Amino acid sequence: MKILILGAGKMGSFFSDVLSSNHEVAIFDTNPDRLKFAYNVVRMSDPKEISEFNPELVINAATVKYTIDAFKTILPYISETCIISDIASVKTGLQEFYASIKQPFASSHPMFGPTFADLRNLSTQSAIVISESSEKGKEFFLDLYRSLHLQVFEYSFDEHDQTIAYSLSIPFASTLVFASVMKHQEAPGTTFKRHMDIAKGLLSEDDFLLTEILFNPYTPQQVEQIREELGQLLSIIEKKDAGEMLEFLTKVRKNIE
Secondary structure (H helix, E strand, C coil): CEEEEECCCHHHHHHHHHHCCCCEEEEECCCHHHHCCCCCCEEECCCHHHHHHCCCEEEECCCHHHHHHHHHHHHHHCCCCCEEEECCCCCCCHHHHHHCCCCCEEEEEEECCCCCCCCCCCCCCEEEEECCCCHHHHHHHHHHHHHCCCEEEEECHHHHHHHHHHHHHHHHHHHHHHHHCCCCCCCCCHHHHHHHHHHHHHHCCCHHHHHHHHCCCCHHHHHHHHHHHHHHHHHHHHHCCHHHHHHHHHHHHHHCC
């Protein structure tokens, strides 16, 4: 299959490496400097080159802020039968965009961002494929993710947003609160250092991505739960109530069994 990847960043490079052995792959990036380290692929920085390549599938790996703009840039240069796809962790506006174009689409979310995951071993990672995707596009990504030994889930656009509010917004919000009370001083303790590493990794992500994930319409109810539990924990600590603390810890342990 002839596959065009939009964006030569970390995820675009990952997909080109994975796919180039079995497919004819091209990478398009408006910044030619980012294409210097793209190997075994056709490199493009002018959208007019896309017409000659004539892709059968487009994988949009542009930063989430520019996902739809990247699609709009290349649409005039691809056929109406070409499947366009995104791998965005935030699906805001994409369902409406896909409904407005002629090309079939596939939407997925590989939940193994390069900040934390070991891209050489993804067996403990997951991916979501959006159920409204075209059959051919859905089949391609289901087969691809399973070949990488990922745990694969099929969700609708709405179910995806609900899941992300739970699986990303809660840890993101908790980590941001942790980092917001940090001081510029060394502190011993393995747990502290692990939390600090997570915080540094999270804050190395794109600001727009973090904002969009936290602005998910399902996020406020998740953050409200954090506030309620923190309120309860603070009350227990202030009262120094050992019995209530035991009950609280027992409840928390059951949550993570």
